[in-house]
Amino acid sequence: MTDHEEIAGLLTGYALACLDSEDEEAVREHLAGCAECRSELAALRLSVGELAAAMAPCPPPAGLEERIMSALPRIRARPRLIPPFLAAAAAILIALLGAGNVLQWQRSQADSARRAAGGLVTMALLGSGAGSSAFGTIVLDPEDNEGVLAVRGLDSPGASGRYQLWLVKGERKASGGLFEVDSHGYGSLVLDVPADFRGFDALMVTLEPRGGSASPSGRAVMQGSR
Amino acid sequence: MQKEAQDDDALLRRIAEAEGEALRELYRKYGGLVYGIGLRITGDAAVAEEVAQDVFMSAWRGAASYRPDLGAVATWLGRIARNRAIDALRGMKSRPMPLREDWGELADAEDTRSPDPAEEAGRSQRAKEVRAAVAELPEGQRTALSLAFFKGMSHSEIAAALGLPLGTVKSRIRDAMRSLRDKLGEGGSA
Ligand SMILES: [Zn+2]
Helix, strand or coil: CCCHHHHHCCHHHHHCCCCCHHHHHHHHHHHHHCHHHHHHHHHHHHHHHHHHHCCCCCCCCCCHHHHHHHHCCCCCCCCCCCCHHHHHHHHHHHHHHHHCCHHHHHHHHHHCCCEEECCEEEEEEEECCCCCCCEEEEEECCCCCEEEEEEECCCCCCCCEEEEEEEEECCEEEEEEEECCCCCCCEEEEEECCHHHCCCCEEEEEEEECCCCCCCCCCEEEEEEC | CHHHHHHHHHHHHHHHCCCHHHHHHHHHHHHHHHHHHHHHHHCCHHHHHHHHHHHHHHHHHHHHHCCHHHCCHHHHHHHHHHHHHHHHHHHCCCCCCCCCCCHHHHHHHHHCCCCCHHHHHHHHHHHHHHHHHHHCCCHHHHHHHHHHHHHCCCHHHHHHHHCCCHHHHHHHHHHHHHHHHHHHCCCCCC
């Protein structure tokens, strides 16, 4: 219905985000089905970027760097060493998850979501939604400072996504970190509990963009509470 | 120049892996550019700061989608910053006074130094080429393009502001962008 020639003439305005709204709508519809216009648009956007990058820089205010850095979601930058007692617990958990005896595992967890084992605290997480077979567990040290999460049965988050663990305390939520799952659906994560989230009430897992989010943007795919 | 692009590419990959310090490096390198774009478009320091925060948060989230074959990091950030600034400008109760900014003026203001001399050195050559190409545009094209680029005005708003037929405005902007592309080539830093 829309004429390729006519749309091609509007692409510049589209790249500059300065089209009137009906034109913008027409371009968007046409782009979905026209590879030629999409590639032309990519080139035009590059030109817009070049025009912007040619503007003279201006020294930003002194506090801006820290404001930007402190707004980042609390996410561990690099993997770190797992404390030995948690590593041992995690190895057992992962073996349990891998044993495939799901029912038995779930039953043992259902008895008490929170069990003290050698001073460690465990919590179960179960997949949300009827179709989910995901389950997992988290082991925390007695002071609630750090823990290890192991999960099984999650779908791959895709190349551009990551699972993100959230600690829930009252109305507040804090990131517990990002994790991936392998081709068998296993994932694990070492968790640092922020000081103001010790004694948190619940945990949840959401699917987020690869860099993580400052607050959950999707629905929980797993949940657990004390 | 080549090394510069490689360094930036590596930086973006570290950001995609959620390394906070890499974002700090990106800010130290391009914070001046991003803040400058926000300030010049909105004319408001507080709004420009918000724009910069948004842009670096977008970079944090979107680093994985950055494609080095589709332009330098400065170009990528520059476009995000320009678009955010235009959004902010549209949301401002009182818009700044009509067009004062032009790339010609920016070229004159070139002694505005970036906080990072390396940043300036790496980018200024390309920036000069772009400004020169803009300066060579026929005045009618440059004016129409400036109103769209700096003010985010729509084709019909520009037509009204300049007292020109809509079709003339559309073709001026289109021709301006076309000749910039012809002059500057597809690539980033050749
Ligand atoms: Zn087309």
